[in-house]
Amino acid sequence: QQKVQQSPESLSVPEGGMASLNCTSSDRNFQYFWWYRQHSGEGPKALMSIFSDGDKKEGRFTAHLNKASLHVSLHIRDSQPSDSALYFCAASFITGNTGKLIFGLGTTLQVQP
Amino acid sequence: NAGVIQTPRHKVTGKGQEATLWCEPISGHSAVFWYRQTIVQGLEFLTYFRNQAPIDDSGMPKERFSAQMPNQSHSTLKIQSTQPQDSAVYLCASSLDLQQNTLYFGAGTRLSVL
Numbered sequence: 084q085q086k087v088q089q090s091p092e093s094l095s096v097p098e099g100g101m102a103s104l105n106c107t108s109s110d111r112n113f114q115y116f117w118w119y120r121q122h123s124g125e126g127p128k129a130l131m132s133i134f135s136d137g138d139k140k141e142g143r144f145t146a147h148l149n150k151a152s153l154h155v156s157l158h159i160r161d162s163q164p165s166d167s168a169l170y171f172c173a174a175s176f177i178t179g180n181t182g183k184l185i186f187g188l189g190t191t192l193q194v195q196p
Numbered sequence: 197n198a199g200v201i202q203t204p205r206h207k208v209t210g211k212g213q214e215a216t217l218w219c220e221p222i223s224g225h226s227a228v229f230w231y232r233q234t235i236v237q238g239l240e241f242l243t244y245f246r247n248q249a250p251i252d253d254s255g256m257p258k259e260r261f262s263a264q265m266p267n268q269s270h271s272t273l274k275i276q277s278t279q280p281q282d283s284a285v286y287l288c289a290s291s292l293d294l295q296q297n298t299l300y301f302g303a304g305t306r307l308s309v310l
Contacts, residue, residue, distance in 0.1 A: 117298065126200070126287055126301030127239070171239065182227055182291075183252060184299055186239035
């Protein structure tokens with residue numbers, strides 16, 4: 084079973100709309116979270132990180148973390164066709180071997196012009 | 197800054213042949229990671245190095261896969277006796293350090309085993 088689970092698997096929103104992506108961890112040792120985005124033919128690129136409970140906003144992107152429920156979300160407002168990509172949630176451990184990130188399977192976002 | 201450089205971008209091997217994948221991390225980054233990406237399994241962690249020392253290889257298939265980092269400017273992933281199930285995109289990433297640091301990925305090497 085994936086330790087980092089993402090939903091939905093795919094999502095389609097109209098240009099200018101709001102896209103909401105969800106991620107849940109099954110391991111309470113995960114405490115640091117990232118959102119990555121991957122366009123076709125490229126490697127994943129970090130969008131933003133979130134380490135504390137609450138919201139973190141960067142431009143059109145807002146991440147929300149609830150450590151008690153191990154849930155993190157990403158909201159993209161005013162979605163653009165260039166936002167169409169595969170989005171990954173990733174988590175790392177708070178203690179011990181903290182170097183590696185564990186990734187979810189991803190959410191494919193399609194923004195319709 | 198050219199980012200993480202991976203070569204070759206595409207590699208085709210016959211079943212049973214050896215494949216060596218190269219990665220040049222971002223200068224000044226102390227940690228280098230290898231991941232494998234497939235449609236079914238997603239992004240799977242393979243191994244990582246810190247300051248050229250192997251730290252965690254828990255994701256590496258033990259028998260045919262090996263990774264090395266002979267100097268701070270490059271790392272290699274070697275797959276012996278390649279099998280069709282090894283077909284995937286192999287991604288290398290580097291980070292400034294561990295603990296809350298972002299991973300910067302290369303574009304990947306697409307390995308196709310015929």
